[in-house]
Amino acid sequence: MARSVYVTGIGRGDGRQVIELGVMELLTRRVDRVGVFRPLGHGGADPVLDLLRSRYRLVQPAASMVGTTYAAAGALQAEQGTDELVSRLVDRYHAVAEEHEAVVILGTDFADTGLPAELALNARLANEFGAVVLPVVAGRDQDAEAIVAEVRNAHHAYTSLGCQVLATIANRVRDSHAREAARELGRHLPEPVYVLPEDPALSAPTVAQIADALDAExxxxxxxxxxxxxxxxxxxxxxxxxxxxxxxxxxxxxxxGDRADLVVGALAAHSAGAPPIAGILLTLGEKPGGETLTLAGRLAPGTPVLSVPGGSFPTAQKLFGLEGKLTAGTPRKAEIALGLFETHVDTAQLTEQLSVARNGRVTPMMFEHELIERARSDRRHVVLPEGTDERVLRAAEVLLRRRVCDLTLLGDETAVRRRAGELGLNLPLLAADEVPEGPGAHARVVDPQTSPLRERFAELYAKLRAHRGVTPELAHDVVAEVSYFGTLMVREGLADGMVSGAAHSTAATIRPAFEVIRTLPDASNVSSVFFMCLADRVLVYGDCAVIPDPDAEQLADIAVQSADTAARFGVEPRVAMLSYSTGTSGSGADVEKVRSATELVRARRPDLPVEGPIQYDAAVEPSVAATKLPGSDVAGQATVLIFPDLNTGNNTYKAVQRSAGAVAVGPVLQGLRKPVNDLSRGALVQDIVTTVAITAIQAQALGTRPGSGASPTADGPAGDAD
Structure with a gap:
């Protein structure tokens, strides 16, 4: 039977979509088959269900997510009574529960439902479903005393009706009352109580939502x-x-709409970044002429200009009643909501309360969740050289909201701030010398061209590369390039790691690392792996990005590094040294290289399960392994697959990614003293978030922090790419 959580309330305006999203996030970290069930819906499009389906890649049929409509429920209740309604909803729920390991149940919304005793109906449904209850209480515009009373009343209402209350949440509470309310509630209720403050970024509507609400052109x-x-x-x-x-x-x-001067003036101010506006709404059905609109489009490309037929006063009345909504079309708001939930809810405590046992499978989403959690647990500092790139800025907002790590963005401060403003991002950026306030994650902007660090880095780089003829004058120019500047920040202990490549080639990203960051004592090469997240497991592929044609020594080094990387990220290493033949069935120089590398791995790491040479199918498919290598501890269950050359590895990972629908995370560089990782120039925002989290975890394993007094050596380069 599924473990189910019934998220409900006591009235309107509680903003419980944030909690529904947060609970879904917690459950998908534990199990891969999480269902969603709304007993009663209004019919038509359901923004919250669409959001959950999209964000969590649910394969559950949409029709099974809703029990029935409020209209149909009211008619059935009137004709045949509440018992019949409940019976039918229980049947619908169990059809979902049988197909899933856990179910998030979305209670009624107390909005024009036409149902009598709505709270009692939610309580009865929760009991009939065998679900624990998570009541949410609206705290907006209430002082601490009123919030405490409301939460206690909600708790009593559900427990008196026989419900098992998991925890209680007061949502949308003013910051000035949140701490007092939380402290007082902790004294009165036996279960955990969490207080979430109002977040203006959640309640703010988007320009698109305003356009829809006003039917604007x-x-x-x-x-x-x-x-x-x-x-x-x-x-x-x-x-x-x-x-x-x-x-x-x-x-x-x-x-x-006839005030062309204000339209042009507002857009010119936006273009100058003083300040960035969301858009312009023209009233009275008046529209600027073509020349004015052309100028407007050039002044601030992408900035919305809307038109409505009504006057300013009726338009204002509609505007002041609008609020932001969580939908599949507002992924930024979903990240903001999760950041709010994770900041103010003890997620470890709530997960323990849920009592959902983790299963043995590791899905792509579970793997990504685990990365975020591990990075958050011991926050590090990552430098992002491409500070004006849209995807990097959007990823930075997610990383800060979810407190994954602290950041440094490189670039001209005015340009970075203007670009963030143009994108409408709520991205608090500190100047290079500004001191952060509060416990939250922070980001600062550093311009390599004007930073005082430039002289220090130039002196260091000239010393490191003197044997290559680098003069102080040349070094002064080189270190102003963002990839070099970011890498030197990492070397000098001013950041824990670097992620670049969204707008730069792989060579431009990793060459500085080869030049100024030394390899680890037990690594003779820098190589890479991809984490290949399949439907039911995570495999590690190496090397698919760095060493074109490794010899036996290099191949053995790649295997050992990849096994260590796999273990660091929770994948038990069982290493397959891939070739076109298995065991002793083939011969030739390529096979002998793999055979020699396998023996070297066994000599260096007798504790490591390794098999080779072995073909891919024998490495991952038990039925093939039983025929080709019976009795092998690795064949059929390999988790780390080492390719004989870059040509094979790169093509294989891309083939599996595209043909099998796998999520490829990487390349993750290994062998460096400090983590530097590359992005594909086609990287999505989530790819950047994941790579930054991996970099932060690598930094945790290496154990140094910015400002920790680490003294990087300067006695020469390691791993030169030239």
Whole structure:
């Protein structure tokens, strides 16, 4: 039987979608088959179900996620009674529970449902489903005393109806009341109580949501512009100089459509970054002429300009009632919601309360979750050289929101801030010399061109590369390049690791590491692995990115490094040294190279299960292994697969990625004293987040921190690429 959590409330406006998303996140870290069930829905599109289906890649049929509609439930209840309604919903629920290891149940929303005794119905359904209850109480616009009373009443209401309460959550609480409410509630209730503050970034609607609500015509703007949060409204009626002083960051300018001066002025201010606005909403059905719109599009490309037929006053009335929503089309808000949940809920405690045993399978999502959790557990500092790249900035926002690591973004500070503003990101950036406040993750911006570190790095680089004819003057130019600057930050202990490559080639990313970061004492080469996340397991492929044609010694080194990397990330290493023949069935120089490398691995690491030469199918498929290598401890169950050359490895990982739908995480570099990792230039935001988390975990294993007093050696380069 599935372990189920019934997320419910006591009234409207509790923002429980944040908690539903957070609970789903916790369960998908433990098991791979998590179902969703909403007993009663309004019919039509369901934004929360669409979000959960999209984010967690659910294969559950959409029709099975909803028991019935409120209208149908009301009619059935009136005709045949509550017992019949509950009976049918229980049948629908069990059909979902039988197919899943855990189920998140989304309670009724108390919004125009037409159902009597709605709280009692939620309680009865939870009991009939055998689910624990997680009540959520709205704390918005209430002081601490009122919040405490509401939470205690909610707890009593559900326990008095026989429910097992997992925990209780007060959501959308003002910061000024959150701590007092949490302290007081901890004294009164036996189960955990969590208090989540109001987050303006969640309650702010996007420009697209406003356009939909007002049925506005989009005159200008791209997808990114429409995804910006609207944090304020500024109504334009004054003359331009006065109007410009009223603009605020993230505001939506609302002005009659015939005020071309305000339209151009607002967009010019946005382009200058003083301040970046969310967009412009034109009223009265008036639209600027073609020349003005063309100029507007050039001043601030992508910035939305909307038009509505109504006047400013009725438009304002509609605007002030709008709030942001979590939908599949607002992935940023989902990350913000998870960051809020993980910051204010003791996720380890709540996971323990859920009592869902982890199964033996490791899905791609479970692997990614584990990386994020491990990185968060001992926060490190990672430098991202491509500070103005859109994907990097979006990834930075996710990493900070979820407190994965601290960051340094390299680039011109004005350009970085302007780009973040253009993208509508809520990305608090510190200047190079600014001291962070509070326990949250932070990011700062450093410009290699103007940083005081440039002279220090130039002196160091010239010393390291003097044997290659590098002069101080040349070094001064080289270290201003972002990949070199970031790498030298890592070498000098000013950052724990670096991730680059979204806008740079692999060579540009890793050459500086070869030149200035020494290899580990037990590693003679720098190599790489990919974590290949298949449907039910994670395999490690090496080397698929660095060494073109390794000899037997290098191949053995790759195998040992890859096994250690696998173990570090929770994959039990069983090493297969791949070839076109298995065992003693083939001969030739290529086979002999693999055979020699296998013997070298056994000599260096007698504790490591290794088999080779072996073909891929015999390495991973038990039925083939039983025929070709019966009795092998590795054949049929290999987890680390070492390819004989880069040509084979690179093509194989891409073939498996595309044909089998595997998630390929990497390349992850190994063998360096400090972690530097490369990105594909086609990397998605989630790829960057995952790679940064891996880099942070590598830094944890190496055990040094920025400012820890580590004294990097400067006696010459290791692993020169030239």
């Amino acid at each position: 989009v005159l200008l703007g791209d997808h990114n512009g429409l995804a910006r949060d609207v944090r304020d409204f500024v109504f334009g009626g004054a003359m331009l100089p006065t109007f410009l002083t009223a603009l605020t960051e993230g505001c939506l300018v609302v002005t009659p």
